[in-house]
Amino acid sequence: MHTGSCLCGAITFTVSAPLKRPDACHCGQCRKQSGHYWASTDVKRSALAITGAGHIRWYQSSPKVRRGFCDTCGSFLFWDPPQRDSLAVAMGAFDAPTDTHLHVHIFTADKGDYYAIADGLPQE
Template sequence: MHTGSCLCGAITFTVSAPLKAPDACHCGQCRKQSGHYWASTDVRRSDLAIEGEAHIRWYQSSPKVRRGFCDTCGSCLFWDPPHRDTTAIAMGAFDQPTDTHLHVHIFTADKGDYYDIADGLPQE
């Protein structure tokens, strides 16, 4: 079981399954939302319990995806494609230990020009 929250604690969540290896997304939308790249793990909705859902605000960032953040502290928490049975959760929102490690960098052609990816992981 893994737990986590937004910065102020208005939203907390529990994942009742082992976490999948996270990816790091370098697309322009993720960088603008998070302030850098977005590291997240996909969680089956049936394994996710959220407390404080009334504090989640959703932004429809594309026709297929909405992004969830806390209406009190602004923490970016969720990347949610309603057509799938999973929700991506920001790795930084989890309490440690997560028992995971990044496994891939995605949308690297869109990465910021102010950093290099030098960890040896696959890049897509």
């Protein structure tokens, strides 16, 4: 069981399954929305319980994906492709410990020029 929340606590969530190894997305959309790269883990919808869902605002960032954030504090929490049975949940929103470690960096061709990826993990 893993718990988490947005910065202000208006949205809380519980994941009732082990967390998958997260990835770090360096695409332009994730960088602009999060302020850096975005680390997340895929969670099956059936394993995710959200309290305060009325505070989630959805931004349709592409035809197939929407991004969920708190309408009070602005925390970017979810990356949701509605056609899939899972969605991505922000690693930074989880209460510690998560018992996970990054396993890959994605969209690295779009990464910012102000940092290096030097942790030895695969880069896609």
